[in-house]
Amino acid sequence: MTILNEMLEHNQKFVENHEYEKYETTKYPNKKMVILTCMDTRLLELLPKALNLGNGDAKIIKDAGAILSHPFGSVMRSILIAVYQLKAQEVLVVAHHDCGMSGLTPEPVIESMKERGISEETIDTLTYSGIDIKQWLHGFDNVTESVENSVGIIKNHPLMPKGVPVHGLVIDPKTGKLDLIVNGYQN
Ligand SMILES: [Zn+2]
Structure with missing residues (x-):
């Protein structure tokens, strides 16, 4: 069973059993x-x-x-x-x-994106459009x-x-x- 189906099955019982009542606010x-x-x-x-x-x-x-x-x-x-x-x-x-x-740096994230099929071209296009991907993906x-x-x-x-x-x-x-x-x- 998928996680979604598990959730939906649980949800049906949750509602049927009125388990929400203790959370009413x-x-x-x-x-x-x-x-x-x-x-x-x-x-x-x-x-x-x-x-x-x-x-x-x-x-x-x-x-x-x-x-x-x-x-x-x-x-x-x-x-x-x-x-x-x-x-x-x-x-x-x-x-x-x-x-x-x-300490999150953008480079490994961008590498993972490329491994998952995001092309260099896409990243370049965004950069040329004025979106600073590296800055955006920077942590603290x-x-x-x-x-x-x-x-x-x-x-x-x-x-x-x-x-x-x-x-x-x-x-x-x-x-x-x-x-x-x-x-x-x-x-
Ligand atoms: Zn955190």
Whole structure:
């Protein structure tokens, strides 16, 4: 059985047995916060447990590295929607140690693309069109600096209202220990 079929089979029982009832909540975050964090598999359950978040407590946005790379991309838009439409009053950026984006260089990724059938020509065409693939595929060298940078972009965004605390943290993907990098109440 494929993983998709397994999921669909489970899903049917989940709904039939009313297992969703214990998760019932609203679209508004109980703890009035929006969190940008990494898509890392180790954080799937660990992060909410380590931050004492249950279903309905927070808006959670995930990408590779908890990086806000574009001030007018979908991550920033999600944060603004959370603040303006969904009653989030604080923003947290939670990156983590041992992240796949730490020290990521574009060359091996581009090599893998070529091995999977993406032609040199495609990459060249994108480059000539003004898309800096190498820059785009670049991770970060220092997780603390990356968090500070993302916090700065959010905090100083021209569409962000004043008075919304933006915090920056780094979590240990094994123990769940949080280190505070930026205390948004102080800025
Ligand atoms: Zn990560």
